[in-house]
Amino acid sequence: MTAKDYRVSDLAVARGGLVVLEGVGFTLRAGHALVLRGPNGVGKTTLLRTLAGLQPPAAGDIGLPPEAIAYAAHADGLKATLSVAENLAFWAAIYGTDRVETALDRMNLRDLRDRSAANLSAGQKRRLGLARLLVSGRPVWMLDEPTVSLDAASVALFADVVRGHLAEGGAALMATHIDLGLTEAEVLDLTPFKARGQAAGTASDFDEAFA
Template sequence: MNLKVRDLAVARGGTPVLEGICFDLPAGGALVLRGPNGCGKTTLLRTLAGLQPPLEGMISAPPEAMAYAAHADGLKPTLTVAENLGFWSAIYGGDPALGARAMAAMNLEDLSERAAQTLSAGQKRRLGLARLLVTGRPLWVLDEPTVSLDAGSVALFVAAVRAHLAGGGAALMATHIALGLEEARDLDLTAHRAGPRAAPGGFDEAFA
């Protein structure tokens, strides 16, 4: 698994926000995007995940390598915790046995029969992150993954990322907090803010 990005430029709402992005993310690697609110971290992640086209540049990754987790947790509210993980495992063609491991990794075992709509914000976030473990995808692309998590849950998340990296996976994350993940490199996007230019075809990613 190797994600390659070369001379990438991205736009938000038709306005260029970042340009000249270049990096390699190999198997076992982690990269953390840094920068102030509004600098383009989410736009970059959406572009890498294929949810909007780039203005220019190249993105190269193995087909179906990515699992993307953004601000929405992607849960089916009437399904239980276990059923949600089973649903996503089936969608991604993963091993059904991964659901039990994912619940253990994110401390959800006691909630396995609870409907997702009855969970607290932090519990929903843990379930949303547990989805990553059942996808079987080697590249995790994560936008502010620790929102709503307490310190103990952040530690669970970091442990899950470390296990993923040790198994040959990779992780690309945007976050404002210090995760204590020594394996990760930082990419400061401040120096990549774009100058004026026109987005191709007037495409507006806000309506993607």
């Protein structure tokens, strides 16, 4: 499935009943990544959750159909008793794809395919969690701090995976402070959209793993 250009306009999002961002607007273009920036607590996770359809917007228009989106949040969302390959097969069945072998190769997981998720390191679990994006078959990837727990080599590996997704006509929207070296990426600073009367703090957002 190939992405198209998706427009978000005059969007307001709320956390705990309080509006944290308002007037957010951007266009997510096919073949490009958009990186969300801003201080902790400004509302990056809340924005991603809203765009992914996990909570309703407070106002505005989201031109992103939920069926186009694969969302990866802070948690890896793995089934601990299943092997690496079985975890990917589970998600492939959900999305109706046959991309397990591709995902194993692209995220350097083939040597771990028969190991249970419970016995993976934090970085390996993160790579497996991100590999689910590859089996989703969905054109828009939404990523919340995707490089957490990854070493430098794995960050570079993931950057190549995102670059490949964009080259195939996909799109990515991610909240990250890490420079992935994507020439296709644009940056959206959310600070100017902070709702009046709301200070950016350290309040926790919800932490669903994947949708």
